[in-house]
Amino acid sequence: MAGKRKAVFVDRDGTLNYDTGYTHKLSDLKIYDDIIPILKEYYDQNYIIIVVTNQSGIGREYYTVEDMEAFNNKLAEELMKYGVKIEEFFYCPHLPDQGCKCRKPGTGMIEEAAKKYNIDIKNSVVIGDRTSVDGTMARKLGIKFIKVHGYD
Incomplete structure (x- = not known):
């Protein structure tokens, strides 16, 4: 596995930021304080941080791809401060x-x-708020799952 990178695959709503239900408005962006040191620790160990998020609000036409991208950009900007x-x-x-x-x-x-980032999946990590979703995804791949905040 020489040359492969390790990653943290992190859920967005309910994990990085508070979930307001189809979260997309910049005014709703509130980052969980306790996720920052977790991500920072992995980042400092040369893991790359990749957000993986279901955004069915786009498919339901509650908001646009551009709305989501503006929210994501602001979220990324805020995390860079840490x-x-x-x-x-x-x-x-x-x-x-x-x-x-x-x-x-x-x-x-x-x-x-x-594929895009040459990631060693088996030595990577999933962080999420839902065992039934993020945890199941991690189990399918045989990788570590860290649960934060969630309700299932």
């Missing part, structure tokens, strides 16, 4: 019943990121 760089945001705009493989707990977003 020395944490988000390498990239991967998102799934599809509805749950569309059966796409990128929608979590599907593994498509991680597989795409792994």
